[in-house]
Amino acid sequence: MGLIWLRHPVLWHSSRVAGGYNYNAMTAEERKLLVARWHNWYTADWDYAQTTVIFFCTAIFVAAVLNKLAWLHGRNLMHVARNRPGFGDKLTAAMRYATARQFYLGLTRWYTPPLAAVVGVCGMSIFILALMFSARPFYWPNEQMGHSPPLATRSGWIAIAIMPFMIAFATKINFIGLVTETSHEKLQVFHRWSALFMYIASLVHTFPFIINNVALGIMESQYAKSPWYWSGIAALIPQTYLILMSWGIFRNQYYETFKKLHFIASGIFMAALFIHVNFRLTSWDYFWATLALYGLAWLTRVVRTLYTTGFGLPSTIESVGPNLVKISIPIQGRFSWAAGQHVFIRVLGLGVHALTSHPFTISSIAEKDKVVELVLRARGGLTQALQQRVAGKASWSSRIVLDGPYGGLHAPLPLERYERVVFLSGGTGTTFTLPIFRDLLPKLTEESVLKRISFVVAVPDADNYAWMGPHLAAATASHGDTVDIRVHFTRSGDADIPSKDDESDIHNANPEGVAYGRPILGDIIREAHASASRVAIVACGPDGFLYDVRNSVAGCELDIADGFGVCRDLFLHTETYSW
Structure with a gap:
């Protein structure tokens, strides 16, 4: 027996046999319109939901192909000698310009995603809005043609079709990322914007029903007797909360609370939406797809975590500087990682904070150190609680669960195949x-x-x-002039200036490796770009730091696209503090 708020009998799909129409009250044109493609209520899922799915799958496929072409071009560079950029070099540089270029909106203090992501989001918005609003009419000219306005029908199917992709963009074990060779955190921008477009489609789905029913004088009666109205409102309220509270001004300031409430509100939203669509046509298929994507990703994480770290590994936590905490976790066997990857940690001995996990980059090397080292700056929440726990102590011990590793460096070529490599670090971006x-x-x-x-x-x-x-001192001691270290101390004042002994520790072979004030990142990047045929830039730091790096690299990519200079291949990889 079905639940009382679902139509009986509960089915996988509802019937496509049209019924309930008074064709005698319609004109010939209205009867023809009723069954036309893009207007037929009984094929709206094929017309709109499947079209939306095809769009997203095509975009993911194109991104995967472009990434593979960049990889093949990089491999080809190892075997082709040329003094000037060729056509393939120029085309690759033009695409990399789009992935590097970034904008800053001073009024809102917002650093936009890279231009390529902006183009992707704009393409998504153009497609969704065009699919919703291109077909006419928005409302049936005759009330005998149905109580579901065409605009409401199509926008509802578009919203439901976005849902699996919106969830897939958010998972840590990310199947879209596996296809496109993109780390999960770089897909968060598409998770947020696809969620916003789903919300817009949901609003466009809602208001035509209200307008239509008010005009027909049946709003109160429909709300009183139909579960679809209250379930729609029950879904729209948490969805509104999810969208509003996910903007950076709220999310970043209250992240611990945001994360917990985000999962609760998401559960309520999905349950109410599941009831609301009520197995109409193929609507529940999109829930099964969402469940499969999220469930498999979650299960993979849980199984891997239990296999590699069990119910926690012993760790030592200590203070290593102002607001800096280092976590050391000896590894025995199963857990492995590559340089530049990050993990999500759960500190079991930290009270309520044991309920949350947070990402940190591993600052040690698997083959050499045999210990996972994490260096983090205390900012609030978990990090602040860790700092308070080790304050005034030599160290503190606790068991820590490691979820990962994730991310890392995805270059078309191994870094040793570039002629010049430049690492740019801002603060704890050095991790x-x-x-x-x-x-x-x-x-x-x-x-x-x-x-x-x-x-x-x-x-x-x-x-x-x-x-x-x-x-740094140990790593560079034997490489002489082929490695240069430059340390910039950005605070002024005698108390902040290191001693001569400190300077010599920075780089014994380079007494001029210490500077005061912020580095001029554009000059560093342009000098590297002018010095070699193949150059890799690897950067991590705060938003403003990466903004300068990205736009300086973008300028150099334009030079390559124009055929200027000796550099044929300029690769950039950036990591942010948060996402």
Whole structure:
């Protein structure tokens, strides 16, 4: 027996046999319109929902092809000698310009996603709005043609078809990311915008019913006797909350609370929406697809976490500088990672914070260190609780569950196949660049293609530099002029200036490796671009730091696209503090 709020008997799909129409009250033109494609209520799921699915699948396929072409072009560069950029180099540079270029809206203090993501979001919006509003009419000219206005019908199917992709963009084990070779955090922008477009489609679905029923004088009676009206409102309220509270001004400031309430509101929304669509045509198929995508991703995470770290690994947590905490987790066997990857951690001994997990980049190397090291800055929530727990102590021990690893560096070529590699780090962004730098150093030999590595880091003062200093000094001691380290201390004042001993620890072979003030990132990137045929830039830092890096690289990509200079291949990889 079906539930009382579902139509009986409960089925997988409802019938496509048209019924309930008074054809005698319609004109010939109205009867023809009623069964025409893009207007027929009984084929609206094929016309609109399947068309939406095809659009998203096509966009994902195109992104995967473009990524594969960039990979093939990079491989081809190893075998083709040329002094100037060729056609393939120029085309690749033009595409990389789009993935690098970024904008800043000063009025809202918002750093936009890269231009390529902006184009993708704009394409998504144009398609969805065109699909909703291109067909006419929006309302039936005759009330005998049905109480579901065409505009409401089509927008409802578009909204339901967006749902599986919106969820798929959000998962950590990300199937779209596997196809497009993109880490899960870089797809968050599409999760947020597809959720917004689903909400817009939901609103367009809702209001024509209200307008139509008010005009017919049946609004109160429909709401009183139909479960579809109250279930629609029950879905729209949490959906409104999810959209409003996901904007950065709320999400970033109250992230701990946001994350918990986000899952609760999502559950209520999905349950109410499941009841609302009431197995009309193929509507529940999109729920099964969503459940399969999310459920398989979640199950994979849980099984992998239990297999690699069980119910937690012993760890040591200590303070390593002003507002800096280091977590050391000895690894025994099953857990492995690559330089530049990150994990989500759950600290079991931290009270209520044990209920949440947060991402941090692994700053150690698997082959060398045999220990997962995480260096994090206390900002609030979990990080602040960890800082308070180790304050005034040599260290503190707790069991930690590791979920991951995720992300990492996805370059068309191994970094040792580039002639010049530049690492740019802002503050704790060094936790991403440092392990990749250390992993690359042994590959810098006289026979290798790689001729020079630069490591530039900007930190407030010597105390913030202390935790990374020994790693840099040890890693670069035997490479002479082929490796240069530049440390920029961005705070002014005598108390922040390191001693001569500190300077010598930064780089014994480079006494001029210390500077004061912010690095001029554009000059560093342009110098590297002018010095070699193949250049890789790896950067991690705050939004403003990466904004300068991205746009400087974008300018150099335009030079390659125009055929200027000796550089034929300029690769950029960036990591952000948060997403």
